[in-house]
Amino acid sequence: MKTVTAPALLALLLASTAEARTIFVSNEKGNSISIVDGDTLELIKEVPVGQRPRGIELGKDGRHLYICASDDDTIEVMDTETFEIVDSMPSGPDPELMVISPDGKTIYVANEDDNLVTVVDIESGTVASEIPVGVEPEGMGVSPDGTTVVNTSETTNMAHFIDTGTHEITDNVLVDQRPRFAQYTADGEQIWVSAEIGGTVSVIDDAARDVVHKITFAIPGVPPEAIQPVGVRIMSDRSKAYVALGPSNRVAVVDGRTYEVLDYLLVGQRVWQLAFSPDEKMLYATNGVSNDISVIDVDAGKVTKSVAVGRFPWGVAVKD
Amino acid sequence: MHLDRLAILGLVSLIATAPSMPARADEKLAVEIVYLAQDVERLAPLSLLDPVEIPDEGLAGARLGQKDNQTTGGFLGHDYRLDDVSVPMEGDPVEAARDVLGRGKAILVVDAPADTILAIADLPEAEDALIFNVGAEDDRLRTDDCRANLFHIVPSRAMKADALAQYLAWKRWRNWLLIHGTAGPDLLMKAALERSATKFGAKIVETRAYEYEATARRTDSGHVQIQTQMPVFTQNAAAHDVIVVADESDVFGEYLPYRTWDADPVTGTHGLMPTAWHRSHEQWGGTQMQGRFEDSAGRWMTEKDYAAWLAVRTVGEAVTRTNSADAKALHDYLVSDQFEIAAFKGEGLTFRTWNQQMRQPVLLVAPRMLVSVSPQEEFLHQRTPLDTLGFDQPESTCALN
Numbered sequence: 001m002k003t004v005t006a007p008a009l010l011a012l013l014l015a016s017t018a019e020a021r022t023i024f025v026s027n028e029k030g031n032s033i034s035i036v037d038g039d040t041l042e043l044i045k046e047v048p049v050g051q052r053p054r055g056i057e058l059g060k061d062g063r064h065l066y067i068c069a070s071d072d073d074t075i076e077v078m079d080t081e082t083f084e085i086v087d088s089m090p091s092g093p094d095p096e097l098m099v100i101s102p103d104g105k106t107i108y109v110a111n112e113d114d115n116l117v118t119v120v121d122i123e124s125g126t127v128a129s130e131i132p133v134g135v136e137p138e139g140m141g142v143s144p145d146g147t148t149v150v151n152t153s154e155t156t157n158m159a160h161f162i163d164t165g166t167h168e169i170t171d172n173v174l175v176d177q178r179p180r181f182a183q184y185t186a187d188g189e190q191i192w193v194s195a196e197i198g199g200t201v202s203v204i205d206d207a208a209r210d211v212v213h214k215i216t217f218a219i220p221g222v223p224p225e226a227i228q229p230v231g232v233r234i235m236s237d238r239s240k241a242y243v244a245l246g247p248s249n250r251v252a253v254v255d256g257r258t259y260e261v262l263d264y265l266l267v268g269q270r271v272w273q274l275a276f277s278p279d280e281k282m283l284y285a286t287n288g289v290s291n292d293i294s295v296i297d298v299d300a301g302k303v304t305k306s307v308a309v310g311r312f313p314w315g316v317a318v319k320d
Numbered sequence: 321m322h323l324d325r326l327a328i329l330g331l332v333s334l335i336a337t338a339p340s341m342p343a344r345a346d347e348k349l350a351v352e353i354v355y356l357a358q359d360v361e362r363l364a365p366l367s368l369l370d371p372v373e374i375p376d377e378g379l380a381g382a383r384l385g386q387k388d389n390q391t392t393g394g395f396l397g398h399d400y401r402l403d404d405v406s407v408p409m410e411g412d413p414v415e416a417a418r419d420v421l422g423r424g425k426a427i428l429v430v431d432a433p434a435d436t437i438l439a440i441a442d443l444p445e446a447e448d449a450l451i452f453n454v455g456a457e458d459d460r461l462r463t464d465d466c467r468a469n470l471f472h473i474v475p476s477r478a479m480k481a482d483a484l485a486q487y488l489a490w491k492r493w494r495n496w497l498l499i500h501g502t503a504g505p506d507l508l509m510k511a512a513l514e515r516s517a518t519k520f521g522a523k524i525v526e527t528r529a530y531e532y533e534a535t536a537r538r539t540d541s542g543h544v545q546i547q548t549q550m551p552v553f554t555q556n557a558a559a560h561d562v563i564v565v566a567d568e569s570d571v572f573g574e575y576l577p578y579r580t581w582d583a584d585p586v587t588g589t590h591g592l593m594p595t596a597w598h599r600s601h602e603q604w605g606g607t608q609m610q611g612r613f614e615d616s617a618g619r620w621m622t623e624k625d626y627a628a629w630l631a632v633r634t635v636g637e638a639v640t641r642t643n644s645a646d647a648k649a650l651h652d653y654l655v656s657d658q659f660e661i662a663a664f665k666g667e668g669l670t671f672r673t674w675n676q677q678m679r680q681p682v683l684l685v686a687p688r689m690l691v692s693v694s695p696q697e698e699f700l701h702q703r704t705p706l707d708t709l710g711f712d713q714p715e716s717t718c719a720l721n
Contacts (some may be wrong), residue, residue, distance in 0.1 A: 111613050115391060135388045136608050154605060156392040172395040177662040197662040225667040
C-alpha cells in the first residue's frame with residue numbers, strides 16, 4: 001500500500017489550495033457556529049444552527065463540518081466554503097462529542113443521555129450500530145489505524161475500548177472522576193484521557209490497556225478544585241501536549257514523553273476544548289464563560305490573541 | 321496429621337480474609353443495598369404547585385443510582401441489588417432495620433428522623449454495617465451524636481444556613497429580620513440561622529415567631545385574609561435588609577413574599593432557599609442528571625431523590641475502586657483521601673473524616689431559577705472552601721476515624 005507522509009500531504013494540500021485558514025467554533029448557548037478568519041483572526045460570520053451545538057469535527061476531505069446539535073438529537077452538516085447547513089444525519093439522542101474514522105467514512109458519536117455510542121455511516125447517512133457503554137458517555141477517540149474507538153463515560157468513570165470491526169467493547173479501563181476527553185497519540189501507542197473532577201489526565205498504554213501514568217496539575221494561587229482538565233491535544237511527534245484546565249483559565253503545556261508539566265498558559269474563562277492548526281503551529285482554545293477563543297503560538301509558547309465569538313463557545317475545528 | 325490441620329486452617333483463614341473476592345472469574349461480586357424509609361405524616365405544601373405527596377420520593381433516586389451502578393458493575397463483574405423496605409407510619413423502622421441486618425445485609429440507605437436513625441445505628445446487629453443518612457439534617461448528628469457506622473449524605477441545617485449566610489454577606493444584606501415557626505424543625509433551623517449570622521458577621525436585628533393554626537392550603541377566599549395579615553405581622557420591625565425565614569413545616573413562609581410591610585427580599589426556607597438539589601440546576605452536567613432522572617421516574621428530581629441517588633452511587637464508587645462489597649473495606653475507602661465522587665456540583669465530593677458528613681456545594685435557588693452556589697469565592701478555608709459550610713472539626717465533639 002502506498003502511503004503519503006503527513007508533511008508531504010500537507011505540502012500537497014498547500015500547493016493545491018490558496019485558500020485561507022478558517023476556524024469554526026460551536027457556541028453552546030448561542031446555538032450558532034462562529035466562523036473566524038484564521039489569518040486576520042477576525043470574526044467573519046455567525047451561522048445559526050441547531051440547539052446546543054457542542055462537539056464539532058471536520059470531515060477528512062475538509063469539505064464538511066459535522067456538528068453535534070445536542071438538544072436537537074441530530075448531527076448537522078455544514079459546507080465549509082459556503083457556511084450553509086447542507087444536510088443532517090441521525091446521531092442518537094443528545095450527541096455531545098464525536099470522532100470520524102481515519103478513512104472518513106464513519107462517525108462515532110457519544111450519546112450522553114442514553115449510555116450509547118452511535119455509529120453513523122456518512123455516505124448513506126444511516127445508523128450502522130448502537131453500542132451500549134457506561135453512564136454518560138462523552139469523550140471519543142479513534143486509533144490512527146481506525147481499529148479502535150475509545151469512549152469515556154462520565155459517571156461510570158471508564159475508558160471503554162471498542163473494536164470497530166465487531167462494535168464490541170473489548171476492554172474497560174478505570175480512570176478518575178468525570179472523564180471528558182480521549183485523544184490517541186499519532187503513533188497509536190497511547191490514549192490520553194482527561195478527568196474533569198479528578199483533576200488528572202490518565203495516560204493509557206494501548207497495547208496493555210492499562211494506565212501507565214497519571215498527569216496532575218498545580219497552579220500557584222489557583223485552588224485545586226478549579227483545575228478541571230477537559231480538552232486534550234497531543235502533537236504528532238509527541239513532543240508536547242496541551243490540556244485545557246476549565247475554570248482555572250489555563251492551558252497546561254505538557255512534555256508528551258516525560259509527562260512533565262512545562263507551563264500554564266493563561267487563557268479566557270472556563271477553557272473547554274482545543275484544536276491545532278493542521279501544521280500544529282497554532283493552537284485554538286474555546287473559553288466558555290468569556291465568550292472568546294484564545295490563539296496560542298505553539299513555538300513561542302504564548303497566547304497571542306483572543307477573538308470574541310458567540311455565546312458559550314464549546315468546540316473548535318480548524319480548516320486550511 | 322497436625323500439618324494437615326494447619327493447612328486446612330490456613331485455607332479457611334485465607335477465605336475469611338478475602339470474603340468479597342469472587343472465587344472464580346465468572347462469579348460476580350454481589351453488592352446488596354437496602355433502601356429503608358418510614359412514612360411520616362406531613363401537611364400538604366402551601367403552594368398548589370407542589371405535589372401533596374410523592375410516593376417514591378427518595379426511592380426513585382436510589383433506583384437510578386442502582387441502575388448507574390449496575391451499568392458500571394456490568395463491566396467489572398459487580399452485581400448490584402437494591403431492596404426497598406418501606407415502613408408504614410405506625411410501623412417500627414428500628415425493628416425493620418434489625419430484621420434486614422439480621423439477614424446479613426450490611427449496607428443501608430435510610431430516610432428517617434434523627435432519633436430513628438441513631439437507634440438503627442446503635443443496634444448490635446448494625447455494628448459492622450454502613451448506614452447512609454438521606455433524611456435527617458439535624459446538626460447534632462454531626463456535632464455530638466456521631467456514629468462510626470453512620471454517613472451523612474444530606475447537608476446539615478448548619479451547612480444550608482451557612483450557604484445562605486455567605487450569599488447574604490456577599491450581597492451585603494447584613495441586617496436580618498428572622499421570622500420562625502414554632503414546630504421542632506422550625507426551631508432547629510432558627511438555631512442554625514442564628515449560628516450562621518454570628519459566623520459570617522450578620523446581625524439579627526429582630527426575631528419574630530409566627531404562631532398560627534395550620535390551615536388547609538385550599539380556601540375560596542384565602543388570599544384576602546393573608547393579604548391583610550402578613551403586612552401587619554411584619555410591621556414596625558427594626559431596620560433590616562432582608563427577611564430570613566425558618567419555616568420547615570411550610571405553613572406560612574410561602575405567604576411572606578410581596579406581602580411584607582417593607583419591600584423585603586425573602587430568604588431561608590422560602591424565597592431564596594439553600595438546597596442540595598433543584599430542578600433549575602443544570603450546571604456541571606446537571607442537565608444529564610435531570611434528564612436521566614425524569615426519563616426513569618417520570619417526574620422532577622427532588623433534594624431527597626438526589627441524596628438517595630448520591631448514597632447509592634457512593635457505595636458503587638467505593639465498590640468499583642476497592643473491588644469489594646465488604647462493609648469494613650468500603651468504610652475504610654470512603655474515609656480515605658482516595659475517595660471522591662462526581663455528583664454534578666463542579667467538584668469532587670468527599671467525607672469529613674471526623675463526622676462522616678459529605679462535603680458539598682449548596683445551591684441557592686429561587687422558585688424558578690438557580691441564583692448562586694455556595695461556598696462563595698470570598699470565603700476561604702485551610703482545608704477546602706467546602707469546609708466553610710457547616711460545623712468544622714474544632715466545633716464538633718466527634719472524632720471518628
